[in-house]
Amino acid sequence: MTKQEKLVILFLIGLLVLGLAVKFYKAHSGVPVLKVEKIDIDKIEKETRSIRINTATAGDFARLPGIGPALAGRIVDYRAKFGAFSAKQDIKNVSGIGEKKYEAIKDCLTVD
Amino acid sequence: MRKRPLFFAFLAICAGIWICETLLPNHIKNFTTTGEIYLTANIVTDPVHKTDAYGRAAVTFTAEAVSIGKAQSSARGLVNVTSYDEKDAALEYGDYILIKGNTSRLRAPYLARRGIYSAVTVNKSGFISVIKKGSGSCFTRNIFRFKNKLRILIREHLPGAEGDVLTGVLLGERSAIENDLKGRFVQTGTVHILAISGLHVGIIAAIFILMSRFFYVPVRVTYIVVPFLLIAYAVLTGANTPVTRATLMASSVLIGRAFNRKVDILNCLGLAGIFLLLINPKMLFDAGFQLSFATVISIIALAPGLETVLGCDFEKNRVIDYLKRSIAVSLAAWFGIIPIVAYHFNMISPVCILANIPAVFLLSLIVASGLVFLSVGLTAPFLAHFFAGAVEFFIAALIKAVTVFSNMPFAFFRTHPWNTAEIISFYIALAAMGLTLYKKNIRKYHAAIALLVFLNISVWGGVLRCTKYDVRCTVLDVAHGDAIMLEFADGSCALIDAGKKIRGLDMGERVIAPYLLSRRIKRIDAVFTTHNDNDHAGGMDYIIKNFNVKNKFDSYNLKFGDKITGFKGADILVLNPPDERFRAVGSEENENSLVLKVVSGSRSFIFCADIQDQAMASLLAYPGLLKSDVIKVAHHGSSLSGTGEVFLKYIASKIALVSAPAGEVSEKLINQLVESNCAVYITGRDGNITVELNNGKICLKFN
8 A cells, every 4th residue: 555545445434434524413403392482463453454555466365354446446546646645544535445444444544 | 202111201200209299189188187077988907906005906907098078089098996896896908998987196206107197096986998908919818818827826825925026927917915924025136036037037037947948849949939928928927128128038049049049138128129119119217127227237237246256266165156156146146236226226235145046045945846836737736736835935934034134134225216326327427336346447446435425425515505495395196195294404304294194104114214315314303293193193103113203292292382492593382282272072172283384584374274164263372473475374275264364364375385185175165265376285296395584585496
């Protein structure tokens, strides 16, 4: 065995040991600790559901309870015609949204 | 042209094959992929009778299509036919039949290599009627009739598990053998004993030659007659690759001997290989082909060297000498097939070296006594009973031995399917080590270097795998059922459901475990059993038993409002069942199944398990939470009520995944989804569906 060959063997053994070490480390370090938390889903729902009435599209409005695609289209048309809503309750001016419907959706709307 | 007729003939044949395969559109795979069809076809295999996974009696065979549809337009190509009608049990090879049945697409690569792309199932609404009997080869038909006689004889005298094993060992039909027993043969590396392999052909050739010597038949006559008997045996067993290989090799060796030619065994192997590949080039990628050739090559190359190392030539004691030689052969065979078994079966079984010694010995006894039993049974049935006892004893001993070996510690371990670099470097190392046995101009440390290179490739290949995704979600194709794998950027993972477990088919073992091994996953951080129906929970036992499962969740320890944190880059929200579980007669499990939402950044996936109207209606109160980019559709894509339609609208996904056979999914549902601009993918049609989420971008992959 020449000196070079010895070096090659030693290098390969070293590399192998390093590889095994990294493998072992990876298998034992990355174990996530899972936790089950209780969250306030109603709060999250409100946040995710809030619709910005001045930027929302017809599709966004259509996801609100009691609002179909036709009514959603009318809201967008109204906004295009009369400009941005300054307050939430202004949406009642759109024909088809009465007091009842407004009560159902008002929590999901924000103006900004 | 005149000078090179062979060359131009070759070009013409190439063009012909290409035209047949690509331009002629009447291949059966180009017709309807699902639904009802009419088909006329010739039966080209011996029909196999078996009990299917649900315990129904079935008969299956391969048929070559002749025409398709009520108008009988011409068709070609092979189909696998399964019939549940009792009167179809009388079908045999060579029948020309009219089939009405349901067709479906087959995707298994081993079937594709045999040119089979579709299946036809005949149940109550369909039928098979015989138009004409007796097409096909007369020789083959008579051999199959003879085989049927033998099969009945075996069942008559050996009705238990022993009879099933003997049918497998002698006639090449192992569908009747219990799955658990088959698994033990696989684990101990002795499954080649159940599948007819080259070894059987060798034993049978040896028995024929010994018998003819006993009756003073001239040697040359024996050497010319035995190949014909072997060919008949090969046809009888269905002529799989290893048998064809061994028959060709044995025949060429014997005929060579008959004419006093010097025989070179590697040359005979080459001849057999060329013959097999000429018939079907795709066979090169077949597990049976690879195992058969690798075993023979490595026994020829390594066994003599190992025998010298073990000192076989110096033993006076013949028993010890025999044992040492067996170990040398067994060891040589095992070295040669390690990468192939790892690649196809994700397993390395060191116990195979030991297990094969008694197994092969017992196999010779079983084949010899089995042949005597069958020939006595055909000629003098009243004596057969006594010989059946001997066969039964040997088979019982084989089963016992295999069971003992499979229960040994470190008998076998599972591995990922090896990649090309690992396989090639392993064979280089093996060749180098083999050469040192013969002290050819190679030193031991050269072999050591080759071995170290292989080990480095194997270890670093696992370490350096890059994960270029935040979340990787794979809906596995488990027929009717759910099994979804979630992988995260840090290598942690979770499994939602594990498919069904029915007699002879455990999706956990058959689909999910191989997938996990192919992803090099040994630890599962969480398993979710959405509910206790078999098509969701059935395969979970196998996974929990064979993998390192850290957390187990189900619809009883999780409920609405829970959030599971700890995975890198994603959280899992639980949307169902609610605090107070739904009460529903008949669909209680379904209504209370776990609905999970995986949220990563602004993107989200929702998995709806099997929820129905009640659960969907109560979730409609949370349209914001429901909105998701990808949905795993509820209840295998069954049709929806009005509530379900609103539910889908609220989720408003752009990608819908359905885990079900293609024929089961409601057409109406697919249309609704497509109308709302949602792309629909179905496991039964598209196979495993992978959705990768990377930096907010969604990318789909199929395999």
